[in-house]
Amino acid sequence: MIALDIKGLNVWFGYAHDRVDAVKGACLEVKQGESFGLVGESGSGKSTILRAITGLAPHWSGSVRIEGEALSGAKRDRRFFRTVQMVFQDPYASLHPRHTVDQVLSETLHLHGLDNIDKRVTELLADVGLGQRFRFRYPHQLSGGQRQRVAIARALAGEPDILLLDEPTSALDVSVQAEVLNLLTDLRARRGLTYLMVSHDLPVIAHMCDQLAVMRNGEIVEVMSSDTLRTGTPRHEYSQELLRASVALQ
Numbered sequence: 001m002i003a004l005d006i007k008g009l010n011v012w013f014g015y016a017h018d019r020v021d022a023v024k025g026a027c028l029e030v031k032q033g034e035s036f037g038l039v040g041e042s043g044s045g046k047s048t049i050l051r052a053i054t055g056l057a058p059h060w061s062g063s064v065r066i067e068g069e070a071l072s073g074a075k076r077d078r079r080f081f082r083t084v085q086m087v088f089q090d091p092y093a094s095l096h097p098r099h100t101v102d103q104v105l106s107e108t109l110h111l112h113g114l115d116n117i118d119k120r121v122t123e124l125l126a127d128v129g130l131g132q133r134f135r136f137r138y139p140h141q142l143s144g145g146q147r148q149r150v151a152i153a154r155a156l157a158g159e160p161d162i163l164l165l166d167e168p169t170s171a172l173d174v175s176v177q178a179e180v181l182n183l184l185t186d187l188r189a190r191r192g193l194t195y196l197m198v199s200h201d202l203p204v205i206a207h208m209c210d211q212l213a214v215m216r217n218g219e220i221v222e223v224m225s226s227d228t229l230r231t232g233t234p235r236h237e238y239s240q241e242l243l244r245a246s247v248a249l250q
């Protein structure tokens, strides 16, 4: 089954002279259980694709289908959020500073209309590798990696099929990035999740994803398998340039 099918997606911000065409004619397909990466330089439109899907970029055209069902406009209903959840880059900004981990997870479970809240909170914490001792802590009592684990637990609360991951580890210390990436890999395997993941880090995408799209100036210039990336054989000149720049950084 195709979990996510995007055809001819255009996304823009502003009007007339101020208009920015952030995504132009993007097409991609992600099969159920697959992990798909979006790479490209800053401002190339990667995050905007995720934002358009979740209804955070109101002006778009083209076709976006989630498990076969077409989206329209920018309003997403409860059923959408039971299927699709997003994890943002910055776990510091995405958690309410005066809500404990327990409140964050319990309220999200309530919003999804689920019961057995207590048991589910316990399970969610265990699923993301946080023990029960974290349950009544506030965000400021957690490290960046622990906060991102809470944000992931919150995204998983409604048992979604698809996670949109926007640079999920780039705000974290290098030492904890790999732990969070490994957690995401484990969760995908255990829960049969589908990922659409943005990263500027090619090795991360090569490690995490089955396929990837290279973006430049709002357009997808090439879709390739991660094997193609790993073996250094992309077709498009721009993809090769990105790869060379990435190797030079290591």
Ligand SMILES: Nc1ncnc2c1ncn2[C@@H]1O[C@H](COP(=O)(O)OP(=O)(O)OP(=O)(O)O)[C@@H](O)[C@H]1O
Pocket (backbone or CB within 6 Å): 013, 014, 020, 021, 022, 040, 041, 042, 043, 044, 045, 046, 047, 048, 049, 200
């Ligand atoms: N709310 C907004 N209003 C106006 N322009 C925006 C808005 N959000 C994004 N843009 C513009 O859209 C373009 C694509 O931005 P986007 O954030 O999708 O890029 P990106 O590839 O994810 O970059 P980064 O890696 O820096 O996050 C950029 O030119 C950006 O300035």
